[in-house]
Amino acid sequence: MQIKSFEDVLQADIPVRLANNELSVSLYLVDGMLIDTGPSRKADMLTSLLSQWEFSQVVLTHHHEDHTGLASWIQEEKRVPIYMHETGIELCLKRAKLPLYRHLFWGKRLAFEPEKIDRIIQSEQYTWEVIHTPGHAIDHIALYNREKGWMFGGDLYVQSKPKSMFRFEDVPQLITSLRKMLSYDFTTYFCQHAGVILDGKKVIKQKLDYLISIQQKVLFMFNEGKSTKQIQQELFPKKHMMNYYSFGESSPRHFINSITQITSSSMKY
Numbered sequence: 274m275q276i277k278s279f280e281d282v283l284q285a286d287i288p289v290r291l292a293n294n295e296l297s298v299s300l301y302l303v304d305g306m307l308i309d310t311g312p313s314r315k316a317d318m319l320t321s322l323l324s325q326w327e328f329s330q331v332v333l334t335h336h337h338e339d340h341t342g343l344a345s346w347i348q349e350e351k352r353v354p355i356y357m358h359e360t361g362i363e364l365c366l367k368r369a370k371l372p373l374y375r376h377l378f379w380g381k382r383l384a385f386e387p388e389k390i391d392r393i394i395q396s397e398q399y400t401w402e403v404i405h406t407p408g409h410a411i412d413h414i415a416l417y418n419r420e421k422g423w424m425f426g427g428d429l430y431v432q433s434k435p436k437s438m439f440r441f442e443d444v445p446q447l448i449t450s451l452r453k454m455l456s457y458d459f460t461t462y463f464c465q466h467a468g469v470i471l472d473g474k475k476v477i478k479q480k481l482d483y484l485i486s487i488q489q490k491v492l493f494m495f496n497e498g499k500s501t502k503q504i505q506q507e508l509f510p511k512k513h514m515m516n517y518y519s520f521g522e523s524s525p526r527h528f529i530n531s532i533t534q535i536t537s538s539s540m541k542y
Contacts, residue, residue, distance in 0.1 A: 274318050279461070279469050280421075285322055286468060287315050289339075291378045298339045299465050301425065304396040307331045308416065308425050309465060313342035314380030320346060329397075330354050332390065334427025334465065335410040336361040338369055338382035345383035356390035358405060361412025374519050390414065406454060408447030409439075417457050424459040424473055431466045433479040436509050437516060438528040444484055445532065451481040491532045501529050 277284045283302040288295055289312060300319075301308040307328040311319045323343065330353055333341055344355055344365070357365070369382040394401045394416075402417040409428045416425040429450060438444065454477055462473025470476055487508065494504045509525035516524050 274315070274322070276322075277469070282423075282463070282469075283326070284463075284469065285311065285319070287311055287319070289314060289378060291374075294378075296378075297466060297468070299463075299468060301463055302326050302328060304399050305329045306394075306396040306401075307347075308463075309334055309340040309427070310343035310347060312339045312379040313346075313382060314378070316343060316346065316380070319343050320350075323347065323351070328353065330356065330394075332394065332401075332414075332416060333357040333361070333387065334415070334425070335413040336364045336369075337410060337428070338371060338375060339379045340427070340465065341365065341385075342380055342382050344387070345385040348385045355385065355387045356394065357387045358403075358412040358414045359389045361410070362387050362389060364412070372519070372522055374522075402457075404453060404457070406450035408443050408445075408450045410441065413450070415454060417459060419458070422458065422460040423463065424454065424457065424461070425463040426454065426473075426477075427465050429454065430462065430464050430470075430477060430480060433476055434483050435528070436511070437513065437523050437525050438531060439519075439523050440527050442527065443531050444488060444528065448481065448484050448488065451477055451484070455481065487528070488532050491529050495533045501526055501533065504529050 275286045277286060281303065284299050286297055286299050288297050298311060300311045305328050331347060333355065348355060365385055365387050367384045390403050392403050394403060399418050399420060404415040404417055406413050406415050406429050413427055413429065415427060415429060455474065459473055462470040462476065464470060490508060491504055505525045
């Protein structure tokens with residue numbers, strides 16, 4: 274684990290490895306506010322760190338276990354309020370039922386009791402706008418500080434040109450959320466997996482342009498009568514290891530279906 278700093282923001286960058294696959298996940302401490310908790314698989318090092326860090330509230334960008342794995346421990350040990358978007362609250366009131374690969378990779382996520390976050394949240398010195406940005410998760414939010422030009426974006430970015438999507442992700446919603454984010458005047462983007470990005474708007478625009486381009490190509494081929502398999506072979510001919518580790522939960526097929534299924538549904542009515 275590496276502890277990094279950017280102005281008055283502390284970042285705990287935690288590498289997580291399973292077999293030959295490695296992914297980093299970050300949590301941030303800013304102005305007495307903890308943003309996400311990290312995964313329970315790294316509980317030993319994280320509980321030691323979080324015992325030292327001083328914070329009076331926690332904001333969760335969404336309910337996934339790599340972001341909420343230590344929420345139960347924080348609630349019991351630190352006794353501070355934990356906030357998230359209202360659509361994720363019920364999901365967290367019971368222990369998460371995870372696919373095997375996610376349980377092995379990130380660890381379990383025990384039940385905890387979060388509170389509904391308002392559209393504006395106040396930390397010790399800063400005011401934060403809460404932006405609902407679904408697409409990766411229904412309850413996904415970003416935090417924007419106008420004064421500093423900071424955007425804490427959870428998992429909305431991660432990378433500019435994904436070749437695969439999880440079964441639960443929704444490309445049209447991601448496009449809408451990225452457009453919404455770009456309507457804000459920010460410079461520095463804080464990603465939970467890619468870290469601190471100084472030219473934040475540029476990378477968000479890159480991902481938006483890429484997703485729009487893929488959406489247009491998928492719809493063109495779909496309207497020509499091509500199957501999901503044919504579209505995948507043309508646009509995403511190579512598989513990566515996560516497709517295998519996740520037993521297909523992360524797949525180019527889901528990327529395509531999240532576009533064509535919405536189109537098919539709209540064509541029925």
